[in-house]
């Protein structure tokens with residue numbers, strides 16, 4: 488694989504994390520926004536459902552892709568991407584042709600891993616801290632349904648795997664399928680808004696979970712305006728420090744959204760990653776009372792919200808946005824007088840409605856609702872949480888579009904500060920934000936100097952250029968729910 492940036496791995500070391508097995512610790516002091524390490528990954532594949540919409544080399548979503556003339560399955564931005572991805576695709580291309588179709592994403596990913604290990608040995612780079620062999624597969628104790636799926640996958644793998652390639656024992660294959668099943672990392676598109684594939688990043692697999700972590704992980708596709716070779720390179724992950732980390736401290740990320748109360752987080756972690764979380768926030772039920780008040784008088788409103796939110800989600804996924812607006816309004820009427828403004832159901836209602844209203848161009852309403860969401864998130868999330876940063880960004884943009892330049896600019900600046908930590912300066916979203924920050928700063932200066940001139944200029948600008956549409960709310964909703972990808 489050609490990589491333009493070398494992996495950094497000198498600030499971390501493997502150690503025995505008490506009660507958790509292996510973990511990673513810092514070998515030197517670090518600060519908010521520091522890149523703890525970066526890793527290119529062993530292999531990654533595009534989801535079955537995205538095969539024709541995402542480049543199989545750089546994982547960017549593009550309106551028009553070129554198909555591989557050989558297998559007719561892989562798609563690429565252009566010849567440069569196809570050439571850059573050929574080393575990973577070559578064996579796969581031949582196998583797909585012979586097999587007559589492309590197998591599912593788990594089989595494709597496992598095959599890419601096995602080809603790579605066969606060719607390069609168990610340690611592909613000298614910065615890889617663990618072999619795939621040593622990673623957890625959780626096969627023992629796995630629910631029967633999952634085991635059954637792995638059996639089917641192995642069966643398909645054996646049909647797909649070329650006769651003239653090195654043959655492998657079923658036990659070794661089931662280990663890799665198990666590893667991919669619980670450690671496969673969700674690869675997002677260049678904006679980080681949509682899950683588009685799955686990959687294996689062995690060093691990242693060593694980072695244990697904490698509900699209140701000291702690191703965050705972000706996929707970086709590189710700077711679009713940078714040199715061409717960078718543009719076509721495969722996505723890399725970066726582990727970034729959220730605050731000060733002392734030498735010797737364990738490095739952690741959160742596998743689940745902290746917005747969930749501790750009981751729900753623990754259920755999710757158990758079902759998806761097979762462990763019981765014993766972090767301080769779970770033990771002490773920290774902030775559970777802020778997110779959900781357990782008293783009797785609000786139970787009815789709370790239950791009503793939970794049921795309605797499920798219906799709202801369905802309508803949103805099917806694109807029935809006007810129905811979403813009606814249901815959200817109705818639910819808010821019942822919930823707002825009783826539930827605290829940090830109650831997670833209320834936050835979910837507001838964020839859903841604000842995204843839909845932004846899409847439908849009801850900008851004032853979108854701005855109001857998104858501000859309530861940000862105010863609630865501020866009381867719950869870590870100040871450098873990525874979800875808080877993105878919500879602040881969306882709210883800032885809505886305020887800007889609604890003509891509230893002072894609030895809009897302030898929020899865009901705040902979001903920029905958070906994303907500089909969680910995403911870093913070269914991430915495409917941070918760069919979009921920087922452009923918006925400069926634009927709103929200029930408009931804000933104009934506004935403070937002469938409000939009349941500002942408003943007349945703004946009106947003229949709006950007449951010439953219709954406001955850019957917000958993302959369709961479905962794509963935001965589809966976003967990255969879980970760090971590690973599991974089927975279903």
Ligand SMILES: [Zn+2]
Pocket residue numbers: 542543544545546547563564565568719
């Ligand atoms: Zn590409």
Ligand SMILES: [Zn+2]
Pocket residue numbers: 555556557558559560561576579580581
């Ligand atoms: Zn091909």
Ligand SMILES: [Zn+2]
Pocket residue numbers: 697698699752764765766767768769770
């Ligand atoms: Zn926890």
